[in-house]
Amino acid sequence: xxxxxxxxxxxxxxxxxxxxxxxxxxxxxxxxxxxxxxxxxxxxxxxxxxxxxxxxxxxxxxxxxxxxxxxxxxxxxxxxxxxxxxxxxxxxxxxxxxxxxxxxxxxxxxxxxxxxxxxx
Numbered sequence: 001x002x003x004x005x006x007x008x009x010x011x012x013x014x015x016x017x018x019x020x021x022x023x024x025x026x027x028x029x030x031x032x033x034x035x036x037x038x039x040x041x042x043x044x045x046x047x048x049x050x051x052x053x054x055x056x057x058x059x060x061x062x063x064x065x066x067x068x069x070x071x072x073x074x075x076x077x078x079x080x081x082x083x084x085x086x087x088x089x090x091x092x093x094x095x096x097x098x099x100x101x102x103x104x105x106x107x108x109x110x111x112x113x114x115x116x117x118x119x120x
Contacts, residue, residue: 028089029090
């Protein structure tokens, strides 16, 4: 038995994987104010294709972070909302956003320096 804390099935890695998918934290953040229909989500996010939106919502639902509610109406209506578990990710996502706001210029400057060295 190994004591390596970053094996594929460890909880820390699971959490990092959840936030590493580009659209996961974005969708969680957009759903913080309540359930939304897929069209509303696309409007609020911008730049996400319907296919990627569907894949991301399914992934979040699979992981217990989002619920899908289908209404028996004509035409059919579907809404997605955060579960209580999904809401627990709002604070870490907000912390990442605050970090990015504070240090984003530094990261971009480092990227530009690296690109300059590679091109020269």
